[in-house]
């Protein structure tokens with residue numbers, strides 16, 4: 001399993017969100033060495049599939065962010081299908097429940113010591129309290145994140161995806177055990193876009209994030225490598 005980063009650039013995970021494999025390869029080549037891990041998400045995987053993971057893996061370990069969410073048998077099968085791609089991290093939605101998380105953990109263990117870190121997505125960082133209420137959850141995002149996080153870790157998740165606004169709460173309640181991978185991160189002055197629960201890179205790490213995920217502020221920059229380097233320079237060790 002991938003080790004927790006010691007600090008600095010190793011904490012940074014740029015999100016390679018593009019449907020164009022050639023652009024993804026160019027971004028991966030430019031960003032390798034300025035980050036610890038590269039993220040392949042739904043846009044790139046749906047456009048280019050396994051070859052995209054292979055292409056990005058040539059430059060850095062891959063966080064395969066597919067947010068699996070289905071019945072336990074199907075999620076376990078999906079995990080088994082993904083293992084030959086050797087992702088360093090894989091996501092699934094905590095909302096799939098404990099049996100789904102446990103089935104995914106069993107499936108991931110087939111890869112032995114080299115298995116991917118299994119990360120449970122709690123409440124998407126694009127959701128504010130009103131969006132959460134619209135799904136029938138009256139609690140605050142923080143309360144729901146904590147509820148899902150406790151359940152997912154007990155069921156076998158190695159770590160959690162949360163916003164920077166819940167990282168300190170999860171560290172206080174769950175301790176140092178679960179890895180925390182934190183999107184919704186914005187350098188000061190960057191547009192939030194559709195992200196609702198945000199903080200800066202340094203704030204996210206100070207709150208307890210092991211890794212931070214940053215997409216558009218890097219990929220939308222005129223010089224993505226320089227943008228990544230400037231974010232990495234703000235990250236404490």
Ligand SMILES: O=c1ccn([C@@H]2O[C@H](COP(=O)(O)O)[C@@H](O)[C@H]2O)c(=O)[nH]1
Pocket residue numbers: 015017041065121123124125126161162183184185193195213214215216217
């Ligand atoms: O709760 C979540 C879970 C995953 N993501 C992913 O992270 C990146 C963020 O991209 P930005 O351009 O920095 O907003 C993106 O790939 C999401 O799918 C998330 O944002 N929130």
